[in-house]
Amino acid sequence: xxxxxxxxxxxxxxxxxxxxxxxxxxxxxxxxxxxxxxxxxxxxxxxxxxxxxxxxxxxxxxxxxxxxxxxxxxxxxxxxxxxxxxxxxxxxxxxxxxxxxxxxxxxxxxxxxx
Amino acid sequence: xxxxxxxxxxxxxxxxxxxxxxxxxxxxxxxxxxxxxxxxxxxxxxxxxxxxxxxxxxxxxxxxxxxxxxxxxxxxxxxxxxxxxxxxxxxxxxxxxxxxxxxxxxxxxxxxxxx
Numbered sequence: 001x002x003x004x005x006x007x008x009x010x011x012x013x014x015x016x017x018x019x020x021x022x023x024x025x026x027x028x029x030x031x032x033x034x035x036x037x038x039x040x041x042x043x044x045x046x047x048x049x050x051x052x053x054x055x056x057x058x059x060x061x062x063x064x065x066x067x068x069x070x071x072x073x074x075x076x077x078x079x080x081x082x083x084x085x086x087x088x089x090x091x092x093x094x095x096x097x098x099x100x101x102x103x104x105x106x107x108x109x110x111x112x113x114x
Numbered sequence: 115x116x117x118x119x120x121x122x123x124x125x126x127x128x129x130x131x132x133x134x135x136x137x138x139x140x141x142x143x144x145x146x147x148x149x150x151x152x153x154x155x156x157x158x159x160x161x162x163x164x165x166x167x168x169x170x171x172x173x174x175x176x177x178x179x180x181x182x183x184x185x186x187x188x189x190x191x192x193x194x195x196x197x198x199x200x201x202x203x204x205x206x207x208x209x210x211x212x213x214x215x216x217x218x219x220x221x222x223x224x225x226x227x228x229x
Contacts, residue, residue, distance in 0.1 A: 034217070043120065043207050043220040044158075090157065100146055100211030100218040107157045 002027045002093050006105035014113050019063075019078040021108050023091030026072065032094035033074045034102065035065055037087050044090065050074060061085070086112045116142045118210050120221025127198055127228055135193045135224045137208030143188035144210035148218065149181070152205040164191050188212070198228040 007022040025031055032051050036044040048059025055067040065076045074091060089108045095101035117140040127133050137147055146165050150158040162178075164170040164185035172178045180202075182194040191210075195202055205225055209218040 036220075041123075041205070041223065041225060043118075043222045044209075045220070046217065049217060100209075101148060101160065101163060102209075102218055104157045109155075 002031070002095060002103050004091050004093050004103055004105035006089075006091050006108050008108055009106060010109045010111065012111040012113060013081045015083055016080050019076070019081045019085065019110065021076040021089050021091075021110065023065075023074045023076065023105055024072050025074060025091075025093045027093055033065075033067060034092045034094070035059065035063070035074070035076050036090045036092065037061075038090065038107075039087050047076070047089075081110075081112045083112050083114065086110055116140075116210075116219045118144075118208065118219045118221045120208050120224055122224060123222055124225045125227070127226070129199055129228055130197055132194055132196045133198055133226060135195075135206055135208075135226075137191045137193070137210065137221050139189050139210045139212065139219070142210075142212050144191070144212045145188065146211050147185055147191040148209045148211075149183060149191075149193050150207045150209070152207060152223075154205075158207060161193075195226065198226070200228045202226065203228045 003026045005024045034049045035047040047063050048057045050057045050067045058064045063078045091105040092102040119138045121136045149161045152158050161176045162170045162172045164183050166188050170183040185191040207223045208221040211218040
């Protein structure tokens with residue numbers, strides 16, 4: 001079985017500070033991992049994904065994530081938060097089937113204070 | 115990236131009526147589409163997986179007779195909420211994947227309010 005756990009349902013940082021959103025996964029096979037961002041009343045936008053190869057993945061809007069197999073983690077980071085980063089963030093692992101089904105974490109609300 | 119269009123973005127309907135939500139893949143053939151439901155401040159809950167030309171596979175606890183899913187073509191899937199009640203009010207999101215893509219693309223979501 002596969003699962004995703006996001007530690008911290010709510011993270012608050014000051015503008016310009018480091019953003020760290022935590023994600024741990026459980027998977028019986030090499031995982032495909034994703035981070036999505038959701039703004040209010042909108043769908044999900046892909047920030048970045050890890051499939052194979054380099055474990056440090058760079059995404060849009062200055063975000064990056066590092067796949068650490070030994071820690072079963074895929075934490076999302078951004079060196080300097082911007083007010084526009086305030087949103088809901090979801091970590092997801094692709095299901096075992098080939099259909100593209102995703103298993104989502106509970107989500108983390110990022111608040112950015114001026 | 116690929117584009118998935120979901121329509122309508124917002125709908126209000128009376129209790130007892132039915133509502134249809136469309137999900138279209140605009141620039142690729144979506145062999146599989148997913149329908150999710152999202153309650154406020156919560157994660158996405160997968161309702162069903164639909165493959166083009168076959169019956170949808172519903173997740174446990176999702177009433178297939180209430181949430182009718184049709185995936186008649188490689189570019190269109192529809193979700194019909196039948197005999198809607200206030201408790202069906204939620205945010206519904208579709209996503210689509212196709213071919214060898216490892217990624218699912220999401221629609222903009224539909225805010226359903228049943229009054």
